[in-house]
Amino acid sequence: MNGIHDMGGLHGFGLVVQEKNEPVFHSHWESRIFCITQVLDTKEIWNLDEHRHEIELMNAADYITAGYYGRWLFAMERLLARKDILRSEEVQRRVDELHGGVSPLSPPDSSSRGWPLRDESKVRWGAWRHEQTVQPRFSVGDSVRVRNIHPEGHTRVTAYARGKVGVVDRVNAEAWVFPDTRAHYRGENTQAVYGVRIAATELWGPQAETNTWVFIDLSEDHLEPV
Amino acid sequence: MDNHSSNEKPWQAVRTEAVESLLVELGVIDSARVDEIVRHYEEKVGPKGGARVVAKAWTDQEFKKRLLADGLAACAELGLGGPETEKLHVVENTASVHNAVVCTLCSCYPWPILGVPPAWYKSSAYRSRMVREPRKLLTEMGLPLDPSVEIRVWDSVSEIRYLVLPERPEGTESFTEEQLADLVTRDAMIGVAKVTV
Secondary structure: OOOOOOOOOOOOOOOOOOOOOOOOOOOHHHHHHHHHHHHHHOOOOOOHHHHHHHHHOOOHHHHHHHHHHHHHHHHHHHHHHHOOOOOHHHHHHHHHHHHHOOOOOOOOOOOOOOOOOOHHHOOOOOOEOOOOOOOOOOOOOOEEEEOOOOOOOOOOOOHHHOOOEEEEEEEEEEEEOOHHHHOOOOOOOOEEEEEEEEEHHHHHHHHOOOOEEEEEEEEHHHEEEO | OOOOHHHOOHHHHHHHHHHHHHHHHOOOOOHHHHHHHHHHHHHHOOHHHHHHHHHHHHHOHHHHHHHHHOHHHHHHHOOOOOOOOOEEEEEEOOOOEEEEEEOOOOOOOOHHHHOOOOHHHHOHHHHHHOOOOHHHHHHHOOOOOOOOOEEEEEEOOOOEEEEEEOOOOOOOOOOOHHHHHHHOOHHHHHOOOOOOO
16 A cells, blocks of 8 residues: 555655664663564464554554554454454453552453454464575566566555556565565465565656665566566 | 654654554554564664674675575575565676665565664665666775676666675684674675775
């Protein structure tokens, strides 16, 4: 989807501000969200592509103001609700109780829910299927065009590269899951991923900086021969 | 700038507490396991791991060859590895080529090698500008490069992660591997700084 998350080339965000002696996490809740997500990643509840896509579905203004971990919090709540593991009204009730200093806190509903997962709901993690092999269509040195596509769902082909021509710099000939389809449970479609070298002039025209190249990793389905 | 402490809202802390407590009560997660992972990122992984890799590559040509051929396997020799990095490409800076890494779509980063990324790496400004005007941005960040130096920006939007192998600074010929590792900064391994003595 063409969303605010696809930031390559946008204007208007100002200076990059570097913080001296930055802590690993700026607050307790950020460390919890980051690490709860990593625990949930191992629970076969979701795949990494649908997690990224959930963030992309955030309202654009919220995406900008929530910050990195705020986006993760959003995705966690929404995915758990979608899968009926944790309902949004349960979270809201708990939030209200915590704000109000209510004790004891109401337990989660006792009705049946999506947890524990049924076998058919279990999702496999990882992006590289080691047990599979793929036959790459392109070789190092091939000229390729990034496909000009604008899917409404998840995609890892960046908007600024679409329609642009580059050269295959590296072939990652492993069986990589295709995020665009896995995010929507439309199959893993494993395929090679290519490091494609594109000249800045091809990407940015007269505004390009001199002697500059961008290398983008793209799935085979995002490329076409020139 | 986004993701900065000034933007933190107390409601996010409360919501996090609500979600965590409910997940624990439902038996989905164990808070002790979350504590362990927090400690892992706060105390065990971080740029020091990557710095050891760089220092070894500077002092051991055979290791450097293995590192450039298969980054993850070479890092594993030093005990580094873990989630969110399934393949690692190491790109080498020279007098004529400068590499820098970004992820314009989210903030992909080699966690097991460098730890949690800094806020600026995740900022809208860095993600939007690094692919369009890296020369200008690097200059602003304190790294002006001669126009004759080729800039290569790696937009790591797939599941392959990148680590920059910085140039070894002059005047360090007598340094031990450990002394060299102390010089290597996170920013140099992302490619927005050089290593200096």
